Amino acid sequence: MSLRVGVIGTGMIGQDHIRRLTKVLQGVEVVAVNDIDENRATAIAPEGAKVFTSVKELIHSETVDAVVICSWGAAHEEQLLECIAAGKPVFCEKPMVISEESALKVLAAEVAYGKRLVQVGFMRRFDADYRRLKAVIDGGTLGTPLMYHSTHRNPSVPEGLYTSDMPLNDTLVHDADISRWLLSDEIDAVEVRVPRRSTRGGELRDPTIVLLHMASGAIVDVEISVNIAYGYDIRGEVSCELGVAALPNRPATVISDQHGIRQAIPEDWRERFIEAYDQEFREWIAAASAGTATGPSAWDGYAATLTADAALRAVTSGQREPIKRISKPDLYN
Structure with missing residues (x-):
């Protein structure tokens, strides 16, 4: 049925x-x-x-x-x-x-x-590339993970419908969740840095750099660029004690001809993560x-919400903003 x-x-x-x-x-x-x-x-x-x-x-x-x-x-x-x-x-x-x-x-x-x-x-937790990356981390052959680099680039966002807070309360949640999942860790604090503003985004706060301080001491850096023009580009690389492991570029096909060596870039999230x-x-x-x-789970949704809230505080304060969680209910262990 x-x-x-x-x-x-x-x-x-x-x-x-x-x-x-x-x-x-x-x-x-x-x-x-x-x-x-x-x-x-x-x-x-x-x-x-x-x-x-x-x-x-x-x-x-x-x-x-x-x-x-x-x-x-x-x-x-x-x-x-x-x-x-x-x-x-x-x-x-x-x-x-x-x-x-x-x-x-x-x-x-x-x-x-x-x-x-x-x-x-x-x-992202269901993407084959991310699952293979997690298998490498969990397998332990590269030792303890020390840093994770996460890049989240959009070619553009709808004008008038995407505000300066949305990179932190909407886009960031994917990078926060995948970082927690890959590293089997929780986020204890958040910092936000805003570099020189892209002229393509008008008044939008873009790009943005976010630092996620994990409970284990590992640090995740997230680049969020939502007007990068060239395509939808998602990257991830974990630096461990004995080596690094990174997501492959999607699609993986490499073309070599009289114009050079190149790969296609997905146009949007539907193409990349279908x-x-x-x-x-x-x-x-x-x-x-x-x-x-x-x-x-709902616990993962809760953790992402706390991260977004801390990021919004951090972009205003310019400081490292701590995250305070309730004790994790047994239902989610």
């Missing part, structure tokens, strides 16, 4: 996930959709899917086994809490929530329920079909 899914939010990422769930993957069926724009939801809804005008009714519908949240971040808290109250597995796109207070409410609700239901959409998104949902479908969740 297929997992019957309701999708909340039919914007760009919602539409891509609906395509994935209906045309790429097996064992799943989109039976319900909702969007603040009812006309868009109606236009996007797969054949046979019901368009709900109420999020609460979609979540509690007997026809819906699990929920995919692709709405804007400020709506996530209420929707996640409703899914937990209904006892339904839920995939939530990042950011999980937009405040520490909201994250703590989600953690408390899931812990009280007694079982993991929430998976957060940190798709396989990771597919694998992310394969694993979510399997877990949700069993009534639970695996992958990035």
